[in-house]
Amino acid sequence: MVTAKTMRAIGGLVMVAALHIVGSAAHAQMKMPMHTTPGAIIPDPTQVVIIVNRDSNEIAFMDIKSRKVIAKTFLGNNVNPHMAMMSPDGRYVVTGGTRANKAYIIETATAKLLKSIPVGMAPEHLAFSPDGRYYYQGNPDGDSVSVIDMVSMTVIKTITGLAEPLNITFTPDGSKAYIGNYGAHWVGVVDVKRHELLKKIHIAEVPGITKLDPDKYLGEINGISNASISNDGRYLYAADGDLGIVGVIDTRDDKVIKVIRVGAKPWRAYMSHDGKYAVTVNNGDETVSFIDTQTNTLAATWPAGPEMTGVNFAAGKAFVISPSGFLYVYTMKSLRPAGRIKVGTNIQIETATTDTAEEKLYLANSTDHSVVIVDAKTEKLESVANVGLYPWGTHVMDSKDNYCH
Amino acid sequence: MDTLSPRSRIGLAVSTALGLATLLTGPTAIAQNTGQPRPATSPETERRQMQERIDSLEQRIAELESSTVMSEPETRVRKKEVWVDENGVEHDEPVPGAKKKITYQRETAYRRQAISEKIEEALKGADESKVQIGVDGNIVMQYLSQTKGEKIEADGHAYELASADLFFTAKLAQNTVFFADVVGFSGSTPDEELVGSPLALNGYGARLEDPDEVNLREAWIQTELFDQRLTLVGGRLDLTNYFDTNRVANDETTQFIVGHSIGNPALGLSSNGAGLTAIYDPKGGLTFTVGVQQSSEDAKNLSESIYSLAEVGYRARFFGLQEGNYRVWYRRDDSTGVNQDAFGANIDQKLTPSFSIFARFGRADSGEDYDRFYSAGFQFQKGWVINPEDAWGLGVAKIELADGSKEILTEVYYNLHLADRLRLSAHLQYAEESAEGGEKIAYIVPGLRFQASF
Numbered sequence: 001m002v003t004a005k006t007m008r009a010i011g012g013l014v015m016v017a018a019l020h021i022v023g024s025a026a027h028a029q030m031k032m033p034m035h036t037t038p039g040a041i042i043p044d045p046t047q048v049v050i051i052v053n054r055d056s057n058e059i060a061f062m063d064i065k066s067r068k069v070i071a072k073t074f075l076g077n078n079v080n081p082h083m084a085m086m087s088p089d090g091r092y093v094v095t096g097g098t099r100a101n102k103a104y105i106i107e108t109a110t111a112k113l114l115k116s117i118p119v120g121m122a123p124e125h126l127a128f129s130p131d132g133r134y135y136y137q138g139n140p141d142g143d144s145v146s147v148i149d150m151v152s153m154t155v156i157k158t159i160t161g162l163a164e165p166l167n168i169t170f171t172p173d174g175s176k177a178y179i180g181n182y183g184a185h186w187v188g189v190v191d192v193k194r195h196e197l198l199k200k201i202h203i204a205e206v207p208g209i210t211k212l213d214p215d216k217y218l219g220e221i222n223g224i225s226n227a228s229i230s231n232d233g234r235y236l237y238a239a240d241g242d243l244g245i246v247g248v249i250d251t252r253d254d255k256v257i258k259v260i261r262v263g264a265k266p267w268r269a270y271m272s273h274d275g276k277y278a279v280t281v282n283n284g285d286e287t288v289s290f291i292d293t294q295t296n297t298l299a300a301t302w303p304a305g306p307e308m309t310g311v312n313f314a315a316g317k318a319f320v321i322s323p324s325g326f327l328y329v330y331t332m333k334s335l336r337p338a339g340r341i342k343v344g345t346n347i348q349i350e351t352a353t354t355d356t357a358e359e360k361l362y363l364a365n366s367t368d369h370s371v372v373i374v375d376a377k378t379e380k381l382e383s384v385a386n387v388g389l390y391p392w393g394t395h396v397m398d399s400k401d402n403y404c405h
Numbered sequence: 406m407d408t409l410s411p412r413s414r415i416g417l418a419v420s421t422a423l424g425l426a427t428l429l430t431g432p433t434a435i436a437q438n439t440g441q442p443r444p445a446t447s448p449e450t451e452r453r454q455m456q457e458r459i460d461s462l463e464q465r466i467a468e469l470e471s472s473t474v475m476s477e478p479e480t481r482v483r484k485k486e487v488w489v490d491e492n493g494v495e496h497d498e499p500v501p502g503a504k505k506k507i508t509y510q511r512e513t514a515y516r517r518q519a520i521s522e523k524i525e526e527a528l529k530g531a532d533e534s535k536v537q538i539g540v541d542g543n544i545v546m547q548y549l550s551q552t553k554g555e556k557i558e559a560d561g562h563a564y565e566l567a568s569a570d571l572f573f574t575a576k577l578a579q580n581t582v583f584f585a586d587v588v589g590f591s592g593s594t595p596d597e598e599l600v601g602s603p604l605a606l607n608g609y610g611a612r613l614e615d616p617d618e619v620n621l622r623e624a625w626i627q628t629e630l631f632d633q634r635l636t637l638v639g640g641r642l643d644l645t646n647y648f649d650t651n652r653v654a655n656d657e658t659t660q661f662i663v664g665h666s667i668g669n670p671a672l673g674l675s676s677n678g679a680g681l682t683a684i685y686d687p688k689g690g691l692t693f694t695v696g697v698q699q700s701s702e703d704a705k706n707l708s709e710s711i712y713s714l715a716e717v718g719y720r721a722r723f724f725g726l727q728e729g730n731y732r733v734w735y736r737r738d739d740s741t742g743v744n745q746d747a748f749g750a751n752i753d754q755k756l757t758p759s760f761s762i763f764a765r766f767g768r769a770d771s772g773e774d775y776d777r778f779y780s781a782g783f784q785f786q787k788g789w790v791i792n793p794e795d796a797w798g799l800g801v802a803k804i805e806l807a808d809g810s811k812e813i814l815t816e817v818y819y820n821l822h823l824a825d826r827l828r829l830s831a832h833l834q835y836a837e838e839s840a841e842g843g844e845k846i847a848y849i850v851p852g853l854r855f856q857a858s859f
Contacts, residue, residue, distance in 0.1 A: 390516075
């Protein structure tokens with residue numbers, strides 16, 4: 001077993017890379033050293049696409065240049081990993097095994113599984129603190145977040161009192177984390193020093209008329225999937241599915257300063273790379289809404305597709321993923337529809353990550369067991385077949401579009 | 406992938422060993438494996454820690470048993486690309502001389518599903534293979550009070566119309582569906598007593614034919630071709646579903662009741678009929694639609710009575726405004742024995758996130774001269790409303806007929822969203838008619854509409 005201490009002792013070329021804030025598309029101001037390991041299977045963590053193969057229970061590493069899968073890390077039968085993420089220094093890859101109730105830590109350089117750690121029920125989405133010290137693993141079925149210390153590689157605390165926590169967003173300075181609760185209409189604020197839930201930010205009132213529609217509001221709840229942070233870390237954009245709104249939170253005092261009505265059943269907001277827009281996919285009415293983050297007003301709402309799972313930004317466009325097999329394209333300059341790309345027939349596409357050059361998208365094609373590479377400029381597609389069973393998501397280090405369903 | 410299988414096996418070995426160690430001795434065993442020193446603890450502490458671990462594991466087993474399907478591995482069939490060489494040998498990777506083929510193969514997935522997921526999948530699968538049924542019921546109550554001019558028959562009369570639509574939808578094949586709408590209604594509308602008036606105070610009246618009977622309004626098959634850019638619809642159609650649509654002034658069940666605020670009378674389409682529509686929509690903003698329909702139900706063949714329409718639509722954001730939809734259309738109708746043309750335009754433009762305006766124009770050949778139609782109005786939604794899903798609007802429509810008569814109709818409504826399946830709206834209409842050289846007639850029509858949809 002390779003310990004954390006051993007890992008730290010592994011020498012390597014140290015370079016400075018822009019740090020991405022995990023769990024959202026935000027970017028930190030700080031830089032931190034990134035490890036590369038000459039002679040390793042994966043010498044440079046920035047040069048691989050991480051693929052989460054849900055049904056073959058493994059994490060695959062695809063070399064960006066050769067477009068070949070160069071390593072796979074098997075996690076165990078019936079683990080069913082959900083989302084993977086690289087630590088800010090690129091040294092580790094972590095993932096939550098939804099059906100094993102465990103978190104897994106993989107050494108990037110060797111693609112070896114270092115440790116599996118029991119966490120809460122059905123771990124799915126996760127995030128690293130900006131300094132890489134803490135790995136927050138959300139356990140939606142257990143209504144908790146497990147805090148894993150990456151030095152000791154143990155759970156040092158379990159944050160309870162949440163309601164189906166789906167995504168975690170750290171502030172750029174790492175002092176606070178915001179937790180989207182899909183089973184409620186509030187965002188949890190966590191003090192990262194103490195790993196304690198500080199407060200619950202109430203996003204908006206549930207309309208009084210809801211008493212006439214108990215089936216809708218009591219049968220199922222579609223609350224807040226994610227609190228997406230602005231580039232400067234000042235504002236959070238928290239979409240609430242049932243209420244059809246985006247609550248804008250000022251992170252200085254953790255208060256909602258504005259409520260913006262968008263389309264029906266918004267899933268979450270995705271931040272454009274220039275920080276000018278927050279884009280929501282509204283699965284209730286199959287539209288996408290563009291929020292101007294300078295004025296915090298709705299700039300446009302356009303038709304899109306069914307059951308949308310994500311938005312990626314590249315080459316001045318927004319690519320909206322609809323699992324039905326289409327990418328809906330919008331020009332970010334004019335905020336106008338710019339066509340639709342057909343990925344395939346009788347397939348189910350999941351989520352994608354964008355490379356750091358913002359030229360290519362790596363799209364998980366689950367039922368076809370492939371990753372589709374989309375050239376954002378030419379909109380040409382290239383498929384990498386047989387990457388593993390049911391690829392559910394992808395991840396590229398330092399990408400601004402690292403997210404999950 | 407063959408070259409990677411050893412790595413996968415390493416992963417499995419590590420994982421299995423870890424899992425076994427955890428089950429047997431808890432985290433202590435892992436600490437030993439990782440080389441970390443074990444702290445010195447008393448027997449009592451060790452016993453307590455062990456008990457805590459056992460409790461934790463028991464809890465975890467209980468949770469697993471209660472929420473997961475502990476079944477055999479899942480199998481499924483998937484499409485697969487293979488390469489077949491000249492000897493008929495199948496390869497997973499390209500080899501010289503081999504041709505790429507598509508085949509299907511069963512595979513095994515170690516995926517543990519929760520019971521709820523299994524049930525959800527089964528129900529979804531069952532639903533997809535069934536005919537989907539929808540119901541839309543409406544009750545419209547109106548009262549007409551004359552305010553000006555020679556007394557008309559409808560003055561002081563109340564009206565109620567109840568209608569029910571049954572929708573049937575079935576998936577027939579890839580990107581191909583069948584749809585049917587069967588409608589029945591009972592009651593009356595003010596329009597029946599406003600003899601000779603071109604006004605449509607109740608838009609339902611225009612879409613319904615025989616009272617107290619069940620009618621087949623629509624029955625068509627739709628298919629999508631060329632990467633789903635081209636949609637073809639054939640059968641008994643309501644062409645207004647595809648032409649002259651408007652985001653804020655289009656639907657008599659949730660927006661205006663007045664027929665002239667939800668459609669353009671210059672279209673001149675009074676009933677549904679057999680026809681065909683083609684829509685080309687590359688999702689880039691421009692859309693092109695053409696349609697033909699039998700314009701007379703008395704016609705014995707399709708070529709005897711043809712009504713044809715063409716429309717160009719454009720979605721855009723002009724001058725920094727929010728999104729807008731712009732459409733122009735042209736139609737030709739030979740149901741009177743001669744070709745009669747009409748054209749029109751239709752705009753809806755969002756000015757703020759909650760405020761939209763709309764406008765329509767149409768000019769139709771009536772034989773000797775032209776009938777002209779204008780309408781405009783606005784709608785508030787998601788702002789300036791009582792409940793978030795409510796909407797209200799105001800519309801004014803003006804008709805100038807070739808014979809010199811003019812009508813102006815104004816309607817304001819508020820649509821209260823009581824529940825996702827139930828809406829109540831209040832309407833107030835004011836109409837003014839004047840025949841050329843004749844006295845003006847005016848009346849006010851308050852109304853209520855209940856709408857239920859499933």
